[in-house]
Amino acid sequence: MPDLHVNGAKLYYETFGSGPLLLLIPGADGRGTVFHDTAKYLSSHFTVACWDRRGFSQSLLIGVQDFADRLSVDADDACALIQHLSDRPAFVFGTS
Incomplete structure (x- = not known):
C-alpha cells in the first residue's frame, strides 16, 4: 500500500501502467x-495515479486540520503527489 506523508495527512495512492504521469x-x-x-484502460499509455483525498477512505488525517481552506489543501496534496511520483510535468483530471 503506497502512501505519502504530507503536512497533516497520510495520502494513500495506487499507480497503474507506465508513461507520462496522469493524476486522477x-x-x-x-x-x-x-x-x-x-x-487500467489508460495504463498502456500513462502512469495513472489514483488517490484517496485526505480524510477519505485509506488517506488518514494526522493532527489539526484547516477545513476552511480545503480546496487549497487538496491542491497542495495533489502537487505533492505529482512531485513524489515524477520529476516531469503531469496530466491532471478531476471530477466533482
Missing part, C-alpha cells in the same frame, strides 16, 4: 477507486 482526482466521496477501470 476524485470528487465528492474522495475515493480513488472510482477511477480504477479508467486507470
